[in-house]
Amino acid sequence: MQKLPIGIQTFSEIREDNYLYIDKTKIALELITQSKNVFLSRPRRFGKSLFLDTLHNIFAANKVLFKGLYIYDHYHWEIPYPVIKISFGSGVLHSGFELERHLLYQLKLNFQDLQLECDTDQGAAILFQMLIKAAQEKYLQKVVILIDEYDKPLLDNITDIEIARDMQDGLRNFYSVMKDNDQYLRFVFLTGVSKFSKVSIFSGLNNIEDISLNPRYGNICGYTQEDINSSFKEYLPGVDLEKLKTWYNGYNFLGDYVYNPYDILLFIRNDFLYKNYWIETGTPNFLIQLLKLGNYFIPQLENLVTDERLLNSFDIENLRLETVLYQAGYLTIKSHAINFDDTIRYTLTVPNKEVQMSLNLTIIDYLCKDEALNQTRENIYRALNQAQLESLETTLISLFASIPYNNYVNNTIAHFEGYYASVLYAYLSSLGIDIIAEDVTNRGRIDLTLKLEKVIYILEFKVGSDNALAQIKQRNYQQKYSGDARDIYLMGINFDEDRKNISQFEWERMN
Numbered sequence: 001m002q003k004l005p006i007g008i009q010t011f012s013e014i015r016e017d018n019y020l021y022i023d024k025t026k027i028a029l030e031l032i033t034q035s036k037n038v039f040l041s042r043p044r045r046f047g048k049s050l051f052l053d054t055l056h057n058i059f060a061a062n063k064v065l066f067k068g069l070y071i072y073d074h075y076h077w078e079i080p081y082p083v084i085k086i087s088f089g090s091g092v093l094h095s096g097f098e099l100e101r102h103l104l105y106q107l108k109l110n111f112q113d114l115q116l117e118c119d120t121d122q123g124a125a126i127l128f129q130m131l132i133k134a135a136q137e138k139y140l141q142k143v144v145i146l147i148d149e150y151d152k153p154l155l156d157n158i159t160d161i162e163i164a165r166d167m168q169d170g171l172r173n174f175y176s177v178m179k180d181n182d183q184y185l186r187f188v189f190l191t192g193v194s195k196f197s198k199v200s201i202f203s204g205l206n207n208i209e210d211i212s213l214n215p216r217y218g219n220i221c222g223y224t225q226e227d228i229n230s231s232f233k234e235y236l237p238g239v240d241l242e243k244l245k246t247w248y249n250g251y252n253f254l255g256d257y258v259y260n261p262y263d264i265l266l267f268i269r270n271d272f273l274y275k276n277y278w279i280e281t282g283t284p285n286f287l288i289q290l291l292k293l294g295n296y297f298i299p300q301l302e303n304l305v306t307d308e309r310l311l312n313s314f315d316i317e318n319l320r321l322e323t324v325l326y327q328a329g330y331l332t333i334k335s336h337a338i339n340f341d342d343t344i345r346y347t348l349t350v351p352n353k354e355v356q357m358s359l360n361l362t363i364i365d366y367l368c369k370d371e372a373l374n375q376t377r378e379n380i381y382r383a384l385n386q387a388q389l390e391s392l393e394t395t396l397i398s399l400f401a402s403i404p405y406n407n408y409v410n411n412t413i414a415h416f417e418g419y420y421a422s423v424l425y426a427y428l429s430s431l432g433i434d435i436i437a438e439d440v441t442n443r444g445r446i447d448l449t450l451k452l453e454k455v456i457y458i459l460e461f462k463v464g465s466d467n468a469l470a471q472i473k474q475r476n477y478q479q480k481y482s483g484d485a486r487d488i489y490l491m492g493i494n495f496d497e498d499r500k501n502i503s504q505f506e507w508e509r510m511n
Helices: 011-016 025-034 047-060 096-113 122-139 159-181 226-230 241-248 261-269 286-295 297-304 308-312 321-328 353-367 374-384 390-401 416-430 468-474 476-482
Strands: 037-041 085-087 143-148 185-192 256-261 306-307 332-338 344-349 433-440 444-451 455-463 489-498 501-510
Touching: 011 261, 011 444, 025 047, 037 241, 047 143, 047 185, 085 096, 085 122, 096 122, 096 159, 122 143, 122 468, 143 159, 159 185, 226 241, 226 256, 241 261, 241 353, 256 261, 256 455, 306 321, 308 455, 321 344, 344 501, 353 416, 374 390, 374 416, 374 455, 390 416, 390 489, 390 501, 416 433, 416 455, 416 489, 444 476, 455 468, 455 476, 468 501, 476 489
Parallel strands: 037 185, 085 143, 143 185, 455 489
Antiparallel strands: 306 344, 332 344, 433 444, 444 455, 489 501
16 A cells, blocks of 8 residues: 655655655646646645646656656657746745845755856846746756745735735746746746736736636646545545545535545544644634624625636735635635626635634634633534524523623624624534525525534524514525424524623424
8 A cells, every 4th residue: 555645745755655646647748738827726735736846847857757647658758848946835934035035045946956057146036037048048948937835925924014015026026037038938837825916916927827717627636536436445444435525525626526635644644533634734814814804794605606806816905805715725616607798607615514614613713712612612512403492592692791892892793793693603613514504595595594413493693673583484484494304493593782692582393
């Protein structure tokens, strides 16, 4: 049995030391024969760096490493190309000065690798241009440029607008060199988490092809279900593959649904223990900062509708929560359709149980700072699972009573119905249960529908005196689930904006 390549991003090490490799070389071959300047956006820990290093070895004509893979018999290996590789994957840069120093260091390494003389008195942009021309002249072949995590210096400083602008200017100036030297280039490939708007980084590189949502390359990173069923079969004896899919599958880039490789490798390494492996690598600070900027209605994160322009428009001057959540991997594409004007409309959703639970725990921490978080979640789950709604009422009243007063100071959040619904939704969703926000019926939208093994709950929220339970019954929301064998409970919850807590909690069990 081959070893698992946990944390290994070097293609040669994987191939020479008998690590498992999921063959992506057919996609790589199509990419390098049909495109020239390419950008790929994927969330972190999705295998972007390994794919980039695979390209490096193809262009360097290291044929022996590819024996047994698709490309071995389908590529002309006679011509090795000079490859310039730049990575921002390690460390955090805190200023334009540190960015310049990092770029100079990376360029000097490339001069050494290509056995070229380096003029150490030049700035990064000029030195980059000199490197391209010198490599082309020495090797008499056009140059390949591979840039990994091209946006990391900017993302690491996204909450400090002045530093972010400084990073943006420095990166734009550096990347514009590639446009000016296009005649010397064979292939350019940039990876990152986000695609910044054309007026920022990409304004100097407007000839780049974004393949992030090209169905042809939807499987370029990640493991498909076929990979799990075949290549990983012997690693997963006795594992419930449907449960595995619920926990870790669900990412969609218009190809097959895919797994984050990091999750699968660590799930196997940890003897099939279900954990939040990917989320544990860190939640971006700018996500929390965005939540603080506005009263977002958290349940809407399950079914956000947007267009391709918004998905690709990561602008440091106008960050949007849905764009950040999608590009960072907390949301993925659920479906897409053509608008009246022939543009594409995307519906986004949380990809799987891991992200659902972990994202909402992060949101809980922002919304209410619950010191007894795990106990509260356990009490809510037990009450719902056993239909002990008196206990649920007690738990929820205690929950809202414990929210720090500071959460309400200098804002109108207590008048905002979505705040209370968001708190409840975040707790319920963090339990990993089947939950539908704004559940559509022929009479309107149910605020929340909860589906447990033996019971379905239909919830309506109100701030003020309008009776929430009465609305459910008046609009006959429960009819949508009348054919379901599970017990159905209608639950109406009213909140008092002065007491900042539940003022009325009513329920009714349907036959």
